Amino acid sequence: xxxxxxxxxxxxxxxxxxxxxxxxxxxxxxxxxxxxxxxxxxxxxxxxxxxxxxxxxxxxxxxxxxxxxxxxxxxxxxxxxxxxxxxxxxxxxxxxxxxxxxxxxxxxxxxxxxxxxxxxxxxxxxxxxxxxxxxxxxxxxxxxxxxxxxxxxxxxxxxxxxxxxxxx
Numbered sequence: 001x002x003x004x005x006x007x008x009x010x011x012x013x014x015x016x017x018x019x020x021x022x023x024x025x026x027x028x029x030x031x032x033x034x035x036x037x038x039x040x041x042x043x044x045x046x047x048x049x050x051x052x053x054x055x056x057x058x059x060x061x062x063x064x065x066x067x068x069x070x071x072x073x074x075x076x077x078x079x080x081x082x083x084x085x086x087x088x089x090x091x092x093x094x095x096x097x098x099x100x101x102x103x104x105x106x107x108x109x110x111x112x113x114x115x116x117x118x119x120x121x122x123x124x125x126x127x128x129x130x131x132x133x134x135x136x137x138x139x140x141x142x143x144x145x146x147x148x149x150x151x152x153x154x155x156x157x158x159x160x161x162x163x164x165x166x167x168x
Contacts, residue, residue: 004155008069008123008148017066017148018048028064028120028151029053030158039063041097042104045090050109061112062144063098065090067121069148074131080138084121091117091143118144120151 004027007020018037021028025035034052041047049064065087073084080088095117098105106112124132124147135145 004152008152011069014066014068017069021049021066025049025051027155028118029062030155033059036108039108041094042101044097045094047094052109059111061109061115062118063091063094063115064118064120065094067119069121069123071122073122073135073145073147074127078128078130078134080134087119087121088143088145091119095142114142116142116144118146120146120148122147124149 004020004024007016011017011020022035022037025032025037028049029035029051032051032053036050037048039047039050047063048066051062051064053060053062067083067087071083071087072081075081095115098112098115102112127135127147138145
């Protein structure tokens, strides 16, 4: 398996990250139940992924948009970049589409109810504490914003927690 960090450093195209995560979806959600790469929302949109995960209150669907790791989330002055705003808008567009086409989607995504939306973009290695707090404060009840460094860290923490366990 290619090292995730090395792949992120070398990837120049979003598609390279898409292929890696399609082959290794556990990096995004280590405990996922199902993963649907390039899931179409009718003829209007195509998600990068739809994950079925075990949430606190049962199974939940998470619609994931990925952007290139090289895209910046913040400007030099600490404002969100236009690239981040555009990707964030993509999540809102999906949410609106799903609201109007919920019954159609339930054929392929049984038990779809109040999905979540997750944007993964950029790296956080150069974040200031203010950048971290701003991104954290931007989170919403059904919207998650992460960097690739965040998902790598969560994956590594999950591996560390599971490594002392042996199969039953």
